[in-house]
Amino acid sequence: MTASSLTLQAEEGVDRTARRAAFLHRGASILLLAVVGAVFAFPILWAAMSSLKSTDDIITGTYPLSWSSFVPLKATLENYVYLFSELNFQRNLLNTLIAACGQVSVAVITSSLAGYAFARLNFPFRDVVFGLLLLTAFVPVEAIIVPLYRIMHWFGLVSTYPALFLPFACNPFGIFLMRQAFRDIPVEMEEAARLDGASPLRIFFSIALPNVRPTLATLVLIQFIWSWNAYLWPLVIMQDPNKQIAQVAIANLKSIPNSPMDGPLFAAATAVTIPLVILSIVLQRYYVRGLVTSGMK
Amino acid sequence: MAMQKDLKNQGKVSRRAVLAGMAGAALTGAIASRGFVGSASAQGSYKLDLGGYAGPELSSEPVTLRFMRQDFTPDVNALLESAYAEFKAAYPNISIVEEKVPYGDLQKKLLVYIASGDAPDIMMGRTDFTDAYHAGSVALPVQDYLSADYINDIPANLRAAASSGGNLYSVPWETSVMMLYFNRDLFEKVKMQTPPEVTGLDGGWSDEELVANLIEMNAKLKEAGDNQSWALAAAGQGNGGPGANYSQLESIWIRSQGDPNAAKDSAAYKTLMGISDDGFTVSGHIDTPEAIKGMRFYQSLFAKGLTPLGPVPNQYPGGLAATYFGGLNFTNRFRVPGKEPPFKWGVSLPPKGNIVFNGNGSDAPLVWSKSQHPAEAVALLSYLCNDKNRLAFHKTWGSMPSRTSLREQMSVFTTEQPFKMAQALSDASYSVPRSPGYFDYFNAMNPAVKDIALGADPAKVLPDTAAKIDRLLAKYRR
Numbered sequence: 001m002t003a004s005s006l007t008l009q010a011e012e013g014v015d016r017t018a019r020r021a022a023f024l025h026r027g028a029s030i031l032l033l034a035v036v037g038a039v040f041a042f043p044i045l046w047a048a049m050s051s052l053k054s055t056d057d058i059i060t061g062t063y064p065l066s067w068s069s070f071v072p073l074k075a076t077l078e079n080y081v082y083l084f085s086e087l088n089f090q091r092n093l094l095n096t097l098i099a100a101c102g103q104v105s106v107a108v109i110t111s112s113l114a115g116y117a118f119a120r121l122n123f124p125f126r127d128v129v130f131g132l133l134l135l136t137a138f139v140p141v142e143a144i145i146v147p148l149y150r151i152m153h154w155f156g157l158v159s160t161y162p163a164l165f166l167p168f169a170c171n172p173f174g175i176f177l178m179r180q181a182f183r184d185i186p187v188e189m190e191e192a193a194r195l196d197g198a199s200p201l202r203i204f205f206s207i208a209l210p211n212v213r214p215t216l217a218t219l220v221l222i223q224f225i226w227s228w229n230a231y232l233w234p235l236v237i238m239q240d241p242n243k244q245i246a247q248v249a250i251a252n253l254k255s256i257p258n259s260p261m262d263g264p265l266f267a268a269a270t271a272v273t274i275p276l277v278i279l280s281i282v283l284q285r286y287y288v289r290g291l292v293t294s295g296m297k
Numbered sequence: 298m299a300m301q302k303d304l305k306n307q308g309k310v311s312r313r314a315v316l317a318g319m320a321g322a323a324l325t326g327a328i329a330s331r332g333f334v335g336s337a338s339a340q341g342s343y344k345l346d347l348g349g350y351a352g353p354e355l356s357s358e359p360v361t362l363r364f365m366r367q368d369f370t371p372d373v374n375a376l377l378e379s380a381y382a383e384f385k386a387a388y389p390n391i392s393i394v395e396e397k398v399p400y401g402d403l404q405k406k407l408l409v410y411i412a413s414g415d416a417p418d419i420m421m422g423r424t425d426f427t428d429a430y431h432a433g434s435v436a437l438p439v440q441d442y443l444s445a446d447y448i449n450d451i452p453a454n455l456r457a458a459a460s461s462g463g464n465l466y467s468v469p470w471e472t473s474v475m476m477l478y479f480n481r482d483l484f485e486k487v488k489m490q491t492p493p494e495v496t497g498l499d500g501g502w503s504d505e506e507l508v509a510n511l512i513e514m515n516a517k518l519k520e521a522g523d524n525q526s527w528a529l530a531a532a533g534q535g536n537g538g539p540g541a542n543y544s545q546l547e548s549i550w551i552r553s554q555g556d557p558n559a560a561k562d563s564a565a566y567k568t569l570m571g572i573s574d575d576g577f578t579v580s581g582h583i584d585t586p587e588a589i590k591g592m593r594f595y596q597s598l599f600a601k602g603l604t605p606l607g608p609v610p611n612q613y614p615g616g617l618a619a620t621y622f623g624g625l626n627f628t629n630r631f632r633v634p635g636k637e638p639p640f641k642w643g644v645s646l647p648p649k650g651n652i653v654f655n656g657n658g659s660d661a662p663l664v665w666s667k668s669q670h671p672a673e674a675v676a677l678l679s680y681l682c683n684d685k686n687r688l689a690f691h692k693t694w695g696s697m698p699s700r701t702s703l704r705e706q707m708s709v710f711t712t713e714q715p716f717k718m719a720q721a722l723s724d725a726s727y728s729v730p731r732s733p734g735y736f737d738y739f740n741a742m743n744p745a746v747k748d749i750a751l752g753a754d755p756a757k758v759l760p761d762t763a764a765k766i767d768r769l770l771a772k773y774r775r
């Protein structure tokens with residue numbers, strides 16, 4: 001056996017060991033991610049499966065836990081039929097969608113404009129104002145709910161769709177996110193545009209915005225989820241049952257004492273979760289990139 | 298309004314009377330004898346049966362009344378909507394705008410509305426907070442709008458629960474009773490005697506007997522190979538599990554150790570009252586030896602594995618528990634053809650400490666003190682509480698009526714054991730400890746009860762909680 005063949009064999013052995021280690025590492029990673037994913041997905045899947053059971057089956061099958069607690073043995077769509085025919089839940093879903101779209105729209109406009117101003121424009125006390133703005137992020141909505149309600153009442157907006165999202169038009173988190181993203185754009189690009197005679201607005205729309213699309217997608221997704229899951233403010237400001245959002249309608253289903261409506265409740269929870277899951281999957285790529293590029297991650 | 302002034306002038310005296318009146322039957326007639334009656338001036342001339350309303354004729358101008366309440370089941374909602382339609386037909390100028398709020402958020406939303414100065418004309422409150430409604434000028438005193446007969450139709454202890462400072466702050470809607478339900482099949486399975494099915498307050502199990510029977514039940518279920526069923530179901534009130542609802546459920550264990558006939562400065566009397574006469578001190582009331590003893594019984598239910606340590610939804614209706622503490626709604630629900638539980642059932646008294654205790658805190662609609670249309674708001678509320686509407690409501694919803702004449706019209710209250718016992722419990726029931734800060738009181742008691750259930754020493758937890766509540770109530774002193 002020559003020295004070169006020995007070297008070759010040794011190298012093959014090292015390669016095999018490295019490949020095995022890589023395979024094991026990858027396998028362990030996949031297994032870990034699958035377990036974590038299952039832990040997070042389990043409650044949602046359980047709710048979805050329970051929505052296919054009658055309320056009586058849910059009551060009798062939940063305790064003690066067995067495999068039949070999770071699987072609908074007599075699958076039925078009666079909860080969905082009841083939800084969308086008797087309870088008119090599609091109206092609540094539509095109201096939630098209107099509120100979420102409204103909030104996303106105003107938040108994207110105000111956050112991108114303000115974020116750009118804080119990132120690129122020079123004006124007196126810019127950093128102080130930005131710092132004060134960030135402070136408002138630490139004030140919980142519960143603490144300002146009465147003044148907010150009074151302002152909405154003063155504007156005559158109580159029980160209207162705009163009241164659901166207008167108070168959150170100025171979003172410190174969104175402004176911070178966009179400011180970070182605009183700061184990452186090379187200044188030279190804007191200077192070149194300025195030398196070519198572009199106005200600040202033109203620079204904003206033609207140079208800055210196209211370069212922060214992943215962050216915008218992040219903002220859209222986060223705002224949509226926040227609005228979609230909002231509960232306390234819609235509960236307080238919306239009095240018209242025809243304009244009430246899905247989350248409050250779901251809470252109504254849960255709160256009827258001694259008359260369980262578990263079947264419709266799980267059906268409603270499932271129906272309200274599906275759009276979020278779809279949106280998260282569609283925007284996932286942008287969402288992660290946006291968080292990375294904005295320095296949030 | 299002269300009568301209202303008189304009542305207010307009597308406030309200092311009547312407040313003491315109201316507090317003392319928690320001794321239930323001892324109060325009978327006391328408030329009525331002070332002239333707690335309406336004018337009855339226009340009664341009978343209205344366009345439809347406005348129940349006990351005796352105020353001025355309703356406005357002919359356009360009026361919009363806002364009503365905030367919890368959501369009910371669709372059949373109860375339909376009843377209310379049909380009642381609104383009937384009211385609107387009689388008074389076309391009066392529109393009713395209804396707002397349904399999740400039950401657990403009713404009081405939160407009420408507080409936001411009041412603080413914002415833009416509250417609905419009618420709001421579903423609770424008699425638990427009557428003193429808070431009075432102290433905060435939240436609710437309109439309604440006695441001047443109601444007839445004497447109507448007010449006197451409300452049993453005295455329930456009237457006291459809805460009154461503060463000599464004023465009646467809500468129109469009777471329903472009241473609550475807490476009874477011990479049992480699963481007859483499970484008792485038969487382990488060959489044990491079921492709890493006594495009595496019609497009055499005598500003959501039920503004591504605390505000791507309840508715990509002993511549940512221990513035996515637990516052991517025999519396990520002997521029979523039944524590892525699924527529990528001796529006592531997890532509480533279904535509130536969010537379920539221990540500490541779910543001190544006002545209606547867990548307070549039984551403490552306050553039943555008290556004695557309404559003991560000297561006012563005795564620990565036994567203070568244990569029953571749960572708070573000082575002025576409504577600001579609970580030390581010496583919830584941490585007495587009697588109270589600690591009561592909570593030790595409660596704790597033993599968990600320590601001995603007789604009931605789950607956390608919430609388990611629908612355990613009793615699902616047939617997986619031998620006993621359960623529940624209201625009259627269950628009796629009514631179980632009697633509906635097609636909705637019977639999958640087992641034979643029965644009902645007995647809650648366990649007796651020194652007395653059989655029942656708390657009567659319950660839903661109670663009130664009229665906002667700043668309503669622009671007080672007469673119309675009280676009239677609508679009275680209309681919803683007329684005999685026809687109330688009987689339909691109780692038949693569908695299943696709760697306990699809060700007027701004597703309604704019970705008399707429902708034959709089950711004279712013929713059937715669960716209803717007769719419920720009536721006896723209601724007649725002897727007590728309001729929650731009277732304080733403008735009761736919201737803080739029960740918010741502190743619920744976690745304390747949970748801690749005790751999970752093993753904390755009642756002799757340490759109760760004094761600590763009492764001191765905490767005292768601090769919380771201090772802010773209500775003027």
